[in-house]
Amino acid sequence: MWKIRPKVALLALYIDVLFFTHLVSGSFPRAQNVAWTSTNFKTLLTWGPKPSEDYSYSVEYSVIGQDRKRNPHCIQSKDTMCDLSSYLSQLNKTYIAEVLSEPPRGVVSDLVEFPHTRSEPFCPYQDTDIDRPDFGIVVGKDKxxxxxxxxxxLTALFDGDRQLTIRDVFADELQYRVTYRRHSSTGKKVYDSKGSVIELTRLDRGESYCFNVQAFVPSRKAGKQLGELSRTQCSEGEKSFTDVYSVPVIAGGILIILALVAVIIVVAVVCYKRRSKRARENEKERDLL
Known part of the structure; x- marks a missing residue:
């Protein structure tokens, strides 16, 4: 019988492991560019590339230090996106997600551990972006x-059938930052309000002002305290004559008035001359009599 030396046997085993690993890596490529995208707690995990027919992706997630779970909608999927909004229910906790490269549905593999790529840590409360708010303007009677x-x-979160707002989530920590200026000026002022009804006083009477509003949560980490800036809206000011009529219209009106005055003067002069002429003729006739 042939005797196999221990070193030769170990070398053969090592070569087999390398070969097997190469086959697995080639059949199931790792996911790349795994990233979180979140706005108003609508939280998506995205990655690439698009899988071929030979493999699929599954997503596992967990609070750091706890057991991993699977999103049932993101198991052996051909998608490169997974919606985890309703699964990250502990908003102040920090999560980790992993994208596993697995066989397609219905295909069995002998692999014990599939290639996987881990995400960066993500905390919904601290990391979600806050969308721009809408607002209305009411000018006071005093102008x-x-x-x-x-x-x-609104957020992507629900309490039963009720959709939650960012104030439901952040409560007293939510503020709104108002940036405003006179319509005719570039100088800006900033005002922070703890409420959703914001009154700005001591404005110039009758002036039009332009406003932007954004959510402000001072307790969040730097770079995430301010939400997206709203669209600019301006109040109505007291309109001057030049606001109502453009310069060409005003110039045209002045020319028309001057022309009418000129016509009136010409007509008056002509009428005066005719009356004077008739008066002289009448005097001559009386002298002859």
């Missing part, structure tokens, strides 16, 4: 104050 009525943006 020196303006009230902004801000609508708290």
């Amino acid at each position: 020196r104050s303006v009230t902004l009525n801000v609508s708290d943006p």
Whole structure:
């Protein structure tokens, strides 16, 4: 019988392991560019590339230090995106997700551990972006104050059938930052409000002001405290004559008035001369008599 030396046997085993690993790596490529995308707690995990017919992706997630779970909608999927919004229910916890490269549905593999790629840590409360709010403008009767009525943006979270707003989530920590200026000026002022009804006073009477509003959560980490800036909206000011009529219209009106005055003067002069002529003729006739 042939005797196999221990070193030769170990070398053969090592070569087999390398060969097997190469086959697995070639059949199931690892996911790349795994990243979180989240706005108003609508949280998606994205990655690439698009899988071929030979493999699929599954997503596992967990609070750091706890057991991993699977999203049932993201198991052996051909998608490169997984919606985890409703699964990250502990908003103040930090999560990790992993994208596993697995066989397609219905295909069995002898692999014990599939190639996987881990995400960066993600905390919904700290990391989700806050969308821009909508607001209305009410000018005070004194024309020196303006009230902004801000609508708290909706989130992707629900309490039963009720969709939650960002104020439901952040509660007293939520503020709104208002940036405003006179319509005719570039100088800006900033005002922070803890409420959604914001009154700005001591404005210039009758002036038009332009406003931007954004959510402000001071307790969040730097770079995530401010939400997206709203669209610019301006209040109505007291309109001057030049605001109502353009310069060409005003110039045209002046020319018309001058022309009418000139016509009136010419007609008056002609009428005066005719009357004077008739008066002289009447005097001559009386002298002859």
